[in-house]
Amino acid sequence: MRIGIVGATGYGGAELLRLLNNHPEVKNIHLYTSSKDGVHIDETYPHLKTVYDNTLQPFNSKDAGSQSDLVFMATPPGVSAEHTQEVREAGAKVIDLSGDLRLKDPDVYSAWYKRPSAQAETIHQAVYGLSEWNEEAIRSASIISNPGCYPTAVLLGLAPLIQQDVVDTRSVIIDAKTGTSGAGRSATMVTHFSEMNENFKIYQVNTHKHTPEIEQQLSIWNSNMGAITFQPHLVPMVRGIMATMYLQLNKQLTVEQIADLYNEAYDNKPFVRARNNHSFPATKEVYGSNYCDIGLSYDERTGRLTVVSVIDNMVKGAAGQAIQNMNIMNGWDEKTGLNFTPVYP
Numbered sequence: 001m002r003i004g005i006v007g008a009t010g011y012g013g014a015e016l017l018r019l020l021n022n023h024p025e026v027k028n029i030h031l032y033t034s035s036k037d038g039v040h041i042d043e044t045y046p047h048l049k050t051v052y053d054n055t056l057q058p059f060n061s062k063d064a065g066s067q068s069d070l071v072f073m074a075t076p077p078g079v080s081a082e083h084t085q086e087v088r089e090a091g092a093k094v095i096d097l098s099g100d101l102r103l104k105d106p107d108v109y110s111a112w113y114k115r116p117s118a119q120a121e122t123i124h125q126a127v128y129g130l131s132e133w134n135e136e137a138i139r140s141a142s143i144i145s146n147p148g149c150y151p152t153a154v155l156l157g158l159a160p161l162i163q164q165d166v167v168d169t170r171s172v173i174i175d176a177k178t179g180t181s182g183a184g185r186s187a188t189m190v191t192h193f194s195e196m197n198e199n200f201k202i203y204q205v206n207t208h209k210h211t212p213e214i215e216q217q218l219s220i221w222n223s224n225m226g227a228i229t230f231q232p233h234l235v236p237m238v239r240g241i242m243a244t245m246y247l248q249l250n251k252q253l254t255v256e257q258i259a260d261l262y263n264e265a266y267d268n269k270p271f272v273r274a275r276n277n278h279s280f281p282a283t284k285e286v287y288g289s290n291y292c293d294i295g296l297s298y299d300e301r302t303g304r305l306t307v308v309s310v311i312d313n314m315v316k317g318a319a320g321q322a323i324q325n326m327n328i329m330n331g332w333d334e335k336t337g338l339n340f341t342p343v344y345p
């Protein structure tokens, strides 16, 4: 299969290249840039030196769409809104890692992203690529909107409870932490070493653009769902997301019954590892891998359930899930090219 990566000089693009290099069905990769035409990828990323012979070429939709069967858009907001349809018309399928095509209501997109949305038709065609829960639609999709990193961790953690309607829908509080790579390679002050080392910051309180994305999917699963509270934090590490979620159950369930909901949901899902022994995952336990690890605890004193979900934001939260979706679209085993254990310590 011929692959195109737009935004290859960014963190998401580089991670795609690292993973696709080990994918047996991928024979040819074109890298596109808006600023580094003619530069070899290993000048930007020496760690990718042995990966194909890739020189960056200028991005235009026509070339990208005709030189590739599938194009990954690993670009900032606005780029895929503008170019996805042109890439499709030139012949390639598209997997978009940005948030441009995730929100089905263009007004909601404009309100949270503070920019014009993509055309309604493109948004309509895009299938939300939460691999574990949307497999059938992904299989026949031509455009995938790859989920955001936080929504991936949060939705995988909440799905079994929300789908089975065992949660007081107004009680959901999500306290999430991320490493600095989530901000991309071009981020400057916010993730500057002096700003982040020995520091811990809350940011975009009640305004983060992943809030409507999480709410949209939760309300597809359960029409009683309303607004949620989602607060992101930056911690001084490079990779990893931990989402700690607090919720009140709307019915009496034993710890065993709660664990059963997770086992039933994820027993045949190779990348989700739910624990039912009161053990809690740490971000390092999924580092560099496509796993999402989940732990939970029910506090009988308060009637509150705590769910902890961790992923590597660069892999399951971006490039890994995108490749998992590529596998599903092509009828390949979803683990192809992704079947490796986390790096530890």
Ligand SMILES: NC(=O)C1=CN([C@@H]2O[C@H](COP(=O)(O)OP(=O)(O)OC[C@H]3O[C@@H](n4cnc5c(N)ncnc54)[C@H](OP(=O)(O)O)[C@@H]3O)[C@@H](O)[C@H]2O)C=CC1
Pocket (backbone or CB within 6 Å): 006, 007, 008, 009, 010, 011, 012, 013, 032, 033, 034, 035, 036, 059, 073, 074, 075, 076, 077, 079, 097, 098, 099, 147, 148, 149, 181, 182, 183, 184, 185, 186, 187, 313, 314, 317, 318
């Ligand atoms: N980092 C993460 O953990 C995650 C990121 N995402 C999303 O994936 C996307 C990419 O993120 P990330 O890789 O971190 O970001 P980076 O800032 O690291 O990289 C983005 C790349 O996009 C390219 N680019 C910028 N403008 C244009 C343009 N007009 N046309 C074509 N290419 C352009 C740039 O490369 P060049 O200058 O060579 O063109 C740049 O290297 C974003 O939308 C992000 O929100 C999603 C999930 C997780």
Ligand SMILES: CC(=O)N[C@@H](CCC(=O)OP(=O)(O)O)C(=O)O
Pocket (backbone or CB within 6 Å): 097, 098, 099, 147, 148, 149, 150, 178, 179, 180, 181, 182, 183, 184, 209, 210, 232, 234
């Ligand atoms: C640390 C940091 O800034 N993280 C980013 C992660 C989200 C991201 O990558 O955004 P999309 O996947 O939705 O495009 C943020 O909070 O915006």
